[in-house]
Amino acid sequence: MILGNGLLATLDRRDQRGPYGLVPGGWLRIEDGLITETGGPESAPAPDIDLNGRLVTPGLIDCHTHLVWAGSRSDEFERRLNGETYADIARAGGGILSTVRATRAATRADLLAAALPRLDRLMAEGVTTVEIKSGYGLDLDSELRCLAVARMLGELMPVSVVTSYLGAHALPPEYATNRAGYLDLICETVLPEVARRGLADAVDAFCETIAFTPTEVDRVFTAAHGLGLPVKLHAEQLSDQGGAQLAARHRALSADHIEYLSPEGVAALAQSGTVAVLLPGAFHYLKETQLPPVAALRAAGVPIAVASDLNPGSSPVNSLLTTLNMACVLFRLTPEEALAGVTANAARALGLDDRGRIAPGLRADLAIWDAARPGDLCHPLGVNPLAAVIRGGALTRGRL
Numbered sequence: 001m002i003l004g005n006g007l008l009a010t011l012d013r014r015d016q017r018g019p020y021g022l023v024p025g026g027w028l029r030i031e032d033g034l035i036t037e038t039g040g041p042e043s044a045p046a047p048d049i050d051l052n053g054r055l056v057t058p059g060l061i062d063c064h065t066h067l068v069w070a071g072s073r074s075d076e077f078e079r080r081l082n083g084e085t086y087a088d089i090a091r092a093g094g095g096i097l098s099t100v101r102a103t104r105a106a107t108r109a110d111l112l113a114a115a116l117p118r119l120d121r122l123m124a125e126g127v128t129t130v131e132i133k134s135g136y137g138l139d140l141d142s143e144l145r146c147l148a149v150a151r152m153l154g155e156l157m158p159v160s161v162v163t164s165y166l167g168a169h170a171l172p173p174e175y176a177t178n179r180a181g182y183l184d185l186i187c188e189t190v191l192p193e194v195a196r197r198g199l200a201d202a203v204d205a206f207c208e209t210i211a212f213t214p215t216e217v218d219r220v221f222t223a224a225h226g227l228g229l230p231v232k233l234h235a236e237q238l239s240d241q242g243g244a245q246l247a248a249r250h251r252a253l254s255a256d257h258i259e260y261l262s263p264e265g266v267a268a269l270a271q272s273g274t275v276a277v278l279l280p281g282a283f284h285y286l287k288e289t290q291l292p293p294v295a296a297l298r299a300a301g302v303p304i305a306v307a308s309d310l311n312p313g314s315s316p317v318n319s320l321l322t323t324l325n326m327a328c329v330l331f332r333l334t335p336e337e338a339l340a341g342v343t344a345n346a347a348r349a350l351g352l353d354d355r356g357r358i359a360p361g362l363r364a365d366l367a368i369w370d371a372a373r374p375g376d377l378c379h380p381l382g383v384n385p386l387a388a389v390i391r392g393g394a395l396t397r398g399r400l
Protein backbone atom coordinates (compact mmCIF):
# COMPACT_ATOMS: atom_id res chain seq x y z
CA MET A 1 0.00 0.00 0.00
CA ILE A 2 1.30 3.43 -0.92
CA LEU A 3 -0.05 6.52 0.86
CA GLY A 4 0.68 9.67 -1.10
CA ASN A 5 0.43 13.45 -0.90
CA GLY A 6 0.58 13.71 2.89
CA LEU A 7 2.25 16.20 5.19
CA LEU A 8 4.54 13.75 6.98
CA ALA A 9 5.73 14.75 10.44
CA THR A 10 8.28 11.94 10.56
CA LEU A 11 9.90 13.04 13.86
CA ASP A 12 13.00 11.78 12.12
CA ARG A 13 15.66 14.49 12.01
CA ARG A 14 18.13 12.55 9.89
CA ASP A 15 18.64 13.57 6.23
CA GLN A 16 18.95 17.22 7.36
CA ARG A 17 15.21 17.51 7.68
CA GLY A 18 13.86 20.56 9.47
CA PRO A 19 11.51 20.77 12.46
CA TYR A 20 9.32 17.69 13.04
CA GLY A 21 11.27 15.96 10.23
CA LEU A 22 8.53 17.45 8.09
CA VAL A 23 8.03 16.22 4.49
CA PRO A 24 5.32 18.20 2.60
CA GLY A 25 3.82 16.23 -0.27
CA GLY A 26 5.32 13.11 1.24
CA TRP A 27 4.51 9.47 0.56
CA LEU A 28 5.18 6.17 2.25
CA ARG A 29 5.03 2.52 1.30
CA ILE A 30 3.67 -0.07 3.77
CA GLU A 31 4.44 -3.78 3.41
CA ASP A 32 3.74 -6.54 5.94
CA GLY A 33 2.89 -4.04 8.65
CA LEU A 34 6.09 -2.07 8.26
CA ILE A 35 7.03 1.21 6.64
CA THR A 36 9.43 0.15 3.87
CA GLU A 37 10.02 3.41 2.03
CA THR A 38 9.26 7.13 2.40
CA GLY A 39 10.01 10.16 0.30
CA GLY A 40 9.05 13.61 -0.92
CA PRO A 41 7.14 14.77 -4.01
CA GLU A 42 10.23 14.53 -6.25
CA SER A 43 10.24 10.72 -5.95
CA ALA A 44 6.51 10.05 -5.49
CA PRO A 45 5.13 6.85 -7.05
CA ALA A 46 1.42 6.63 -7.96
CA PRO A 47 -0.36 6.29 -4.60
CA ASP A 48 -3.08 3.78 -3.69
CA ILE A 49 -4.51 6.35 -1.30
CA ASP A 50 -4.32 10.13 -1.73
CA LEU A 51 -4.06 11.84 1.66
CA ASN A 52 -4.97 15.21 0.14
CA GLY A 53 -2.31 17.00 2.12
CA ARG A 54 -3.46 15.73 5.51
CA LEU A 55 -1.00 15.57 8.38
CA VAL A 56 0.52 12.16 9.16
CA THR A 57 2.34 11.54 12.43
CA PRO A 58 3.61 8.36 14.04
CA GLY A 59 0.85 6.71 16.11
CA LEU A 60 0.91 8.46 19.49
CA ILE A 61 2.44 6.70 22.50
CA ASP A 62 1.22 7.35 26.05
CA CYS A 63 4.22 6.07 28.01
CA HIS A 64 2.90 6.56 31.58
CA THR A 65 -0.64 5.65 32.66
CA HIS A 66 -2.35 3.96 35.59
CA LEU A 67 -5.50 3.26 33.60
CA VAL A 68 -6.60 0.04 35.33
CA TRP A 69 -8.43 0.98 38.54
CA ALA A 70 -11.83 0.68 40.18
CA GLY A 71 -13.87 3.29 42.01
CA SER A 72 -13.88 7.06 41.65
CA ARG A 73 -12.27 9.92 43.55
CA SER A 74 -14.32 12.73 42.04
CA ASP A 75 -16.05 13.13 45.42
CA GLU A 76 -12.66 14.01 46.95
CA PHE A 77 -12.10 16.65 44.29
CA GLU A 78 -15.43 18.16 45.26
CA ARG A 79 -14.77 17.90 49.01
CA ARG A 80 -11.44 19.66 48.66
CA LEU A 81 -13.10 22.49 46.76
CA ASN A 82 -15.65 22.67 49.57
CA GLY A 83 -12.88 23.31 52.04
CA GLU A 84 -11.73 19.91 53.38
CA THR A 85 -7.97 19.38 53.44
CA TYR A 86 -6.10 16.48 51.88
CA ALA A 87 -5.24 15.31 55.41
CA ASP A 88 -8.94 15.33 56.44
CA ILE A 89 -9.78 13.22 53.43
CA ALA A 90 -6.88 10.82 53.98
CA ARG A 91 -7.92 10.35 57.64
CA ALA A 92 -11.43 9.50 56.46
CA GLY A 93 -9.98 6.72 54.27
CA GLY A 94 -9.69 8.70 51.05
CA GLY A 95 -6.77 9.20 48.67
CA ILE A 96 -4.89 6.39 46.97
CA LEU A 97 -5.97 3.85 49.59
CA SER A 98 -9.61 4.32 48.63
CA THR A 99 -8.65 3.32 45.08
CA VAL A 100 -6.75 0.33 46.53
CA ARG A 101 -9.87 -0.80 48.44
CA ALA A 102 -12.10 -0.49 45.38
CA THR A 103 -9.55 -2.19 43.10
CA ARG A 104 -9.06 -5.10 45.49
CA ALA A 105 -12.84 -5.62 45.60
CA ALA A 106 -13.18 -5.52 41.80
CA THR A 107 -13.28 -8.62 39.62
CA ARG A 108 -11.35 -8.97 36.38
CA ALA A 109 -14.56 -8.23 34.50
CA ASP A 110 -15.19 -5.09 36.60
CA LEU A 111 -11.68 -3.82 35.96
CA LEU A 112 -11.86 -4.58 32.27
CA ALA A 113 -15.22 -2.83 31.91
CA ALA A 114 -13.89 0.26 33.69
CA ALA A 115 -10.64 0.37 31.73
CA LEU A 116 -11.98 -0.20 28.21
CA PRO A 117 -13.63 3.21 27.75
CA ARG A 118 -10.54 4.94 29.18
CA LEU A 119 -8.35 3.13 26.68
CA ASP A 120 -10.78 3.87 23.86
CA ARG A 121 -10.70 7.60 24.67
CA LEU A 122 -6.91 7.58 24.32
CA MET A 123 -7.11 5.61 21.08
CA ALA A 124 -9.70 8.06 19.72
CA GLU A 125 -6.88 10.63 19.78
CA GLY A 126 -4.45 8.53 17.75
CA VAL A 127 -2.77 6.50 20.50
CA THR A 128 -1.43 3.19 19.17
CA THR A 129 0.82 2.24 22.10
CA VAL A 130 0.06 2.71 25.79
CA GLU A 131 1.91 1.85 28.97
CA ILE A 132 -0.24 0.65 31.87
CA LYS A 133 1.00 0.28 35.46
CA SER A 134 -0.35 -1.80 38.29
CA GLY A 135 -0.06 -0.38 41.80
CA TYR A 136 -3.64 -0.12 43.05
CA GLY A 137 -3.87 -3.75 44.16
CA LEU A 138 -0.59 -4.01 46.09
CA ASP A 139 -1.29 -7.58 47.32
CA LEU A 140 -0.31 -10.59 45.21
CA ASP A 141 -3.70 -11.51 43.75
CA SER A 142 -4.82 -7.96 43.02
CA GLU A 143 -1.56 -6.96 41.35
CA LEU A 144 -1.61 -10.09 39.17
CA ARG A 145 -5.26 -9.37 38.30
CA CYS A 146 -4.57 -5.75 37.28
CA LEU A 147 -1.59 -6.72 35.13
CA ALA A 148 -3.56 -9.55 33.51
CA VAL A 149 -6.35 -7.07 32.71
CA ALA A 150 -3.80 -4.72 31.14
CA ARG A 151 -2.50 -7.58 28.97
CA MET A 152 -6.09 -8.48 28.04
CA LEU A 153 -6.78 -4.91 26.92
CA GLY A 154 -3.97 -5.25 24.40
CA GLU A 155 -5.53 -8.44 23.05
CA LEU A 156 -9.06 -7.02 22.85
CA MET A 157 -8.21 -3.66 21.32
CA PRO A 158 -6.03 -2.69 18.32
CA VAL A 159 -3.37 -1.08 20.50
CA SER A 160 0.00 -2.19 21.87
CA VAL A 161 -0.04 -2.38 25.68
CA VAL A 162 3.23 -2.26 27.61
CA THR A 163 2.91 -3.14 31.30
CA SER A 164 4.83 -2.09 34.42
CA TYR A 165 4.61 -3.66 37.86
CA LEU A 166 4.34 -0.81 40.40
CA GLY A 167 4.10 -2.67 43.70
CA ALA A 168 6.20 0.06 45.34
CA HIS A 169 3.47 2.66 44.75
CA ALA A 170 2.06 2.97 48.27
CA LEU A 171 2.37 1.09 51.54
CA PRO A 172 -0.75 -1.09 51.86
CA PRO A 173 -2.72 -0.64 55.11
CA GLU A 174 -1.97 -4.18 56.34
CA TYR A 175 1.76 -3.30 56.27
CA ALA A 176 1.37 0.19 57.78
CA THR A 177 3.75 -0.70 60.62
CA ASN A 178 5.89 -3.19 58.69
CA ARG A 179 7.65 -1.52 55.76
CA ALA A 180 10.32 -4.21 55.55
CA GLY A 181 7.64 -6.87 55.40
CA TYR A 182 6.05 -5.19 52.39
CA LEU A 183 9.41 -4.93 50.63
CA ASP A 184 9.87 -8.66 51.28
CA LEU A 185 6.45 -9.32 49.74
CA ILE A 186 7.34 -7.30 46.61
CA CYS A 187 10.82 -8.74 46.11
CA GLU A 188 10.31 -12.33 47.22
CA THR A 189 6.72 -13.11 46.28
CA VAL A 190 4.90 -10.73 43.90
CA LEU A 191 7.72 -9.71 41.58
CA PRO A 192 8.95 -13.28 40.95
CA GLU A 193 5.37 -14.39 40.22
CA VAL A 194 4.76 -11.42 37.91
CA ALA A 195 7.95 -12.31 36.05
CA ARG A 196 7.14 -16.03 35.92
CA ARG A 197 3.79 -15.26 34.31
CA GLY A 198 5.31 -12.72 31.91
CA LEU A 199 2.88 -10.05 33.11
CA ALA A 200 5.27 -7.08 33.29
CA ASP A 201 7.61 -5.52 30.75
CA ALA A 202 9.25 -3.32 33.40
CA VAL A 203 9.27 -2.56 37.12
CA ASP A 204 8.35 0.89 38.43
CA ALA A 205 8.49 2.48 41.90
CA PHE A 206 7.50 5.76 43.60
CA CYS A 207 10.48 7.32 45.35
CA GLU A 208 9.16 10.08 47.61
CA THR A 209 8.80 11.02 51.28
CA ILE A 210 5.17 9.85 51.18
CA ALA A 211 6.09 6.61 49.37
CA PHE A 212 9.42 4.72 49.31
CA THR A 213 12.99 5.72 50.16
CA PRO A 214 15.90 5.42 47.70
CA THR A 215 17.23 2.48 49.76
CA GLU A 216 13.90 0.68 49.51
CA VAL A 217 13.63 1.37 45.77
CA ASP A 218 17.20 0.16 45.30
CA ARG A 219 16.16 -3.19 46.74
CA VAL A 220 13.17 -3.46 44.36
CA PHE A 221 15.31 -2.51 41.36
CA THR A 222 17.99 -5.04 42.29
CA ALA A 223 15.32 -7.74 42.45
CA ALA A 224 13.98 -6.59 39.05
CA HIS A 225 17.41 -6.88 37.48
CA GLY A 226 17.77 -10.35 38.96
CA LEU A 227 14.68 -11.32 36.94
CA GLY A 228 15.88 -9.59 33.79
CA LEU A 229 13.32 -6.76 33.95
CA PRO A 230 14.19 -3.12 33.16
CA VAL A 231 13.20 -0.39 35.63
CA LYS A 232 11.71 3.11 35.67
CA LEU A 233 10.95 5.51 38.50
CA HIS A 234 8.45 8.10 39.74
CA ALA A 235 11.19 10.51 40.84
CA GLU A 236 11.52 14.01 42.29
CA GLN A 237 7.79 14.81 42.02
CA LEU A 238 7.36 16.59 45.36
CA SER A 239 10.95 16.79 46.63
CA ASP A 240 14.50 15.95 45.58
CA GLN A 241 15.23 12.44 46.84
CA GLY A 242 18.15 11.74 44.50
CA GLY A 243 15.82 9.34 42.70
CA ALA A 244 17.16 10.27 39.28
CA GLN A 245 20.69 9.31 40.30
CA LEU A 246 19.36 6.01 41.63
CA ALA A 247 17.42 5.45 38.40
CA ALA A 248 20.52 6.26 36.35
CA ARG A 249 22.67 3.83 38.37
CA HIS A 250 20.14 1.13 37.47
CA ARG A 251 20.13 2.16 33.78
CA ALA A 252 16.44 3.00 34.10
CA LEU A 253 14.39 3.45 30.93
CA SER A 254 12.85 6.62 32.35
CA ALA A 255 12.59 8.96 35.32
CA ASP A 256 9.08 10.40 35.51
CA HIS A 257 7.64 13.66 36.98
CA ILE A 258 11.04 15.21 37.99
CA GLU A 259 9.79 18.68 38.93
CA TYR A 260 12.39 18.80 41.74
CA LEU A 261 15.23 17.27 39.66
CA SER A 262 18.63 18.70 40.68
CA PRO A 263 21.54 19.57 38.35
CA GLU A 264 23.24 16.37 39.55
CA GLY A 265 20.08 14.47 38.61
CA VAL A 266 20.07 16.00 35.12
CA ALA A 267 23.71 15.00 34.62
CA ALA A 268 22.99 11.47 35.81
CA LEU A 269 20.09 11.06 33.36
CA ALA A 270 22.21 12.40 30.50
CA GLN A 271 25.01 10.00 31.32
CA SER A 272 22.79 6.92 31.52
CA GLY A 273 20.58 7.77 28.52
CA THR A 274 17.49 7.67 30.73
CA VAL A 275 14.43 9.46 29.29
CA ALA A 276 12.87 12.30 31.32
CA VAL A 277 9.08 11.83 31.27
CA LEU A 278 7.12 15.00 32.02
CA LEU A 279 3.59 14.65 33.41
CA PRO A 280 1.90 18.05 33.22
CA GLY A 281 -1.52 16.65 34.14
CA ALA A 282 -0.42 15.90 37.71
CA PHE A 283 1.31 19.29 37.91
CA HIS A 284 -1.97 20.94 36.85
CA TYR A 285 -4.24 19.01 39.23
CA LEU A 286 -1.94 19.43 42.23
CA LYS A 287 -1.52 23.12 41.44
CA GLU A 288 2.24 22.59 41.67
CA THR A 289 4.47 25.61 41.18
CA GLN A 290 7.90 23.96 40.92
CA LEU A 291 8.62 23.53 37.19
CA PRO A 292 10.73 20.65 35.87
CA PRO A 293 14.18 21.88 34.73
CA VAL A 294 13.37 21.83 31.02
CA ALA A 295 16.19 24.17 29.99
CA ALA A 296 18.77 22.07 31.83
CA LEU A 297 17.40 18.86 30.30
CA ARG A 298 17.63 20.40 26.84
CA ALA A 299 21.16 21.67 27.44
CA ALA A 300 22.27 18.23 28.65
CA GLY A 301 20.62 16.46 25.71
CA VAL A 302 18.31 14.35 27.88
CA PRO A 303 15.47 12.98 25.73
CA ILE A 304 12.13 14.36 26.96
CA ALA A 305 8.86 12.43 26.77
CA VAL A 306 5.37 13.56 27.75
CA ALA A 307 2.55 11.38 29.12
CA SER A 308 -0.95 11.67 30.55
CA ASP A 309 -0.26 9.92 33.89
CA LEU A 310 -3.95 8.96 33.62
CA ASN A 311 -5.02 8.00 37.17
CA PRO A 312 -8.07 8.54 39.40
CA GLY A 313 -6.50 11.01 41.82
CA SER A 314 -3.70 13.36 40.80
CA SER A 315 -4.16 13.22 37.01
CA PRO A 316 -7.61 12.21 35.76
CA VAL A 317 -6.48 13.35 32.31
CA ASN A 318 -7.94 10.95 29.77
CA SER A 319 -6.47 12.79 26.79
CA LEU A 320 -3.02 12.88 25.27
CA LEU A 321 -3.92 15.91 23.12
CA THR A 322 -4.83 17.85 26.28
CA THR A 323 -1.52 16.71 27.75
CA LEU A 324 0.36 18.05 24.71
CA ASN A 325 -1.22 21.45 25.28
CA MET A 326 -0.39 21.37 28.99
CA ALA A 327 3.24 20.46 28.22
CA CYS A 328 3.50 23.56 26.03
CA VAL A 329 1.53 25.98 28.22
CA LEU A 330 2.66 24.85 31.68
CA PHE A 331 6.20 23.57 30.96
CA ARG A 332 6.98 25.74 27.90
CA LEU A 333 7.96 22.83 25.69
CA THR A 334 7.92 23.76 22.02
CA PRO A 335 5.16 21.98 20.06
CA GLU A 336 7.89 20.01 18.30
CA GLU A 337 9.35 18.88 21.64
CA ALA A 338 5.88 17.98 22.90
CA LEU A 339 5.10 15.93 19.79
CA ALA A 340 8.49 14.17 19.96
CA GLY A 341 7.56 13.52 23.60
CA VAL A 342 4.52 11.43 22.63
CA THR A 343 6.21 9.67 19.69
CA ALA A 344 9.97 9.15 19.28
CA ASN A 345 10.97 9.81 22.90
CA ALA A 346 7.95 8.02 24.36
CA ALA A 347 9.00 4.91 22.41
CA ARG A 348 12.46 5.24 23.90
CA ALA A 349 10.98 5.60 27.40
CA LEU A 350 9.38 2.19 26.87
CA GLY A 351 12.51 0.61 25.45
CA LEU A 352 10.82 0.21 22.03
CA ASP A 353 13.01 0.85 19.00
CA ASP A 354 10.49 -0.31 16.37
CA ARG A 355 8.13 2.69 16.48
CA GLY A 356 7.73 6.38 17.31
CA ARG A 357 9.02 7.78 13.99
CA ILE A 358 8.05 7.51 10.34
CA ALA A 359 11.06 5.77 8.83
CA PRO A 360 11.80 2.64 6.79
CA GLY A 361 11.96 -0.49 8.90
CA LEU A 362 9.64 0.77 11.64
CA ARG A 363 6.10 -0.40 12.39
CA ALA A 364 3.42 1.23 10.26
CA ASP A 365 1.66 2.78 13.28
CA LEU A 366 0.33 6.09 11.97
CA ALA A 367 -2.17 8.77 12.95
CA ILE A 368 -3.70 10.83 10.14
CA TRP A 369 -5.13 14.22 11.06
CA ASP A 370 -7.31 16.91 9.50
CA ALA A 371 -4.68 19.45 10.45
CA ALA A 372 -2.60 21.86 8.41
CA ARG A 373 0.44 21.90 10.70
CA PRO A 374 1.81 19.57 13.40
CA GLY A 375 1.56 22.41 15.94
CA ASP A 376 -2.24 22.21 15.51
CA LEU A 377 -2.15 19.12 17.74
CA CYS A 378 -0.77 21.24 20.63
CA HIS A 379 -2.46 24.61 20.19
CA PRO A 380 -6.20 24.23 20.84
CA LEU A 381 -7.93 22.56 23.78
CA GLY A 382 -10.94 20.33 23.22
CA VAL A 383 -10.28 19.82 19.51
CA ASN A 384 -9.59 16.35 18.14
CA PRO A 385 -8.67 16.47 14.45
CA LEU A 386 -7.99 12.72 14.14
CA ALA A 387 -9.11 11.38 10.75
CA ALA A 388 -7.78 7.82 10.78
CA VAL A 389 -5.38 5.40 12.47
CA ILE A 390 -3.25 2.77 10.79
CA ARG A 391 -1.76 0.21 13.14
CA GLY A 392 0.65 -2.45 11.96
CA GLY A 393 -0.31 -1.48 8.40
CA ALA A 394 -4.07 -1.97 8.93
CA LEU A 395 -6.72 0.74 9.15
CA THR A 396 -8.10 0.50 12.71
CA ARG A 397 -10.06 3.74 13.05
CA GLY A 398 -11.63 6.36 10.79
CA ARG A 399 -11.49 6.56 7.01
CA LEU A 400 -8.87 7.38 4.43
Ligand SMILES: [Zn+2]
Binds near residue numbers: 064066234309
Ligand atom coordinates in the same frame (compact mmCIF):
# COMPACT_ATOMS: atom_id res chain seq x y z
ZN1 LIG B 1 2.31 7.86 37.74
